[in-house]
Amino acid sequence: NAGVTQTPKFRILKIGQSMTLQCTQDMNHNYMYWYRQDPGMGLKLIYYSVGAGITDKGEVPNGYNVSRSTTEDFPLRLELAAPSQTSVYFCASSYGGPTYEQYFGPGTRLTVT
Amino acid sequence: AQKITQTQPGMFVQEKEAVTLDCTYDTSDQSYGLFWYKQPSSGEMIFLIYQGSYDEQNATEGRYSLNFQKARKSANLVISASQLGDSAMYFCAMRPLSGGSYIPTFGRGTSLIVHP
Numbered sequence: 001n002a003g004v005t006q007t008p009k010f011r012i013l014k015i016g017q018s019m020t021l022q023c024t025q026d027m028n029h030n031y032m033y034w035y036r037q038d039p040g041m042g043l044k045l046i047y048y049s050v051g052a053g054i055t056d057k058g059e060v061p062n063g064y065n066v067s068r069s070t071t072e073d074f075p076l077r078l079e080l081a082a083p084s085q086t087s088v089y090f091c092a093s094s095y096g097g098p099t100y101e102q103y104f105g106p107g108t109r110l111t112v113t
Numbered sequence: 114a115q116k117i118t119q120t121q122p123g124m125f126v127q128e129k130e131a132v133t134l135d136c137t138y139d140t141s142d143q144s145y146g147l148f149w150y151k152q153p154s155s156g157e158m159i160f161l162i163y164q165g166s167y168d169e170q171n172a173t174e175g176r177y178s179l180n181f182q183k184a185r186k187s188a189n190l191v192i193s194a195s196q197l198g199d200s201a202m203y204f205c206a207m208r209p210l211s212g213g214s215y216i217p218t219f220g221r222g223t224s225l226i227v228h229p
Binding site for chain 1: 117144145146148150156157158159160163165204208209210215216217219220221222
């Protein structure tokens with residue numbers, strides 16, 4: 001099993017550009033999440049999905065969009081990148097229910113200049 | 114709403130000593146899960162240990178144990194016999210049962226440095 005994979009690992013964007021962060025999991029998890037982590041801070045939830053075709057906003061959704069057309073994939077779209085979106089982005093997946101841990105991808109370090 | 118508080122931004126411990134990382138939580142839920150994750154300097158988040166709110170016994174996983182005090186709403190991580198490889202950020206998290214969404218809430222983390 002590859003677990004949770006994310007691409008790219010690093011990316012530099014200019015202000016106003018757009019990009020998609022890819023996330024794929026092969027564990028048949030129904031839940032998937034996107035977080036951002038700013039220096040010295042914990043994880044802030046951007047969007048999550050409880051299954052294919054179902055997505056919902058987290059704590060900091062502005063400037064981002066997601067889709068979940070399959071169980072495996074959960075891409076995160078950044079439209080009109082801003083310097084405030086400079087961060088490390090983590091994708092995670094889990095089974096539903098409060099007893100299940102999350103599995104995280106390796107992260108994408110994004111810089112917007 | 115749930116809230117996780119980790120009040121220690123940084124901790125230092127001597128190799129082979131034990132260390133306790135604090136975590137308190139606030140929730141109105143009666144049933145929930147508590148988790149600890151490790152984030153080494155390489156960046157990936159690694160699950161360490163889980164404690165259910167109805168579990169009578171404190172969870173243990175190798176050198177990790179969770180000191181769960183439900184009445185005080187605390188879920189402290191104890192690392193015994195610290196190793197240099199334990200140097201990392203540690204995050205406490207909670208998943209509630211209510212509402213059916215099971216969305217985790219994370220604390221801001223504690224940086225642990227293990228000295229030789």
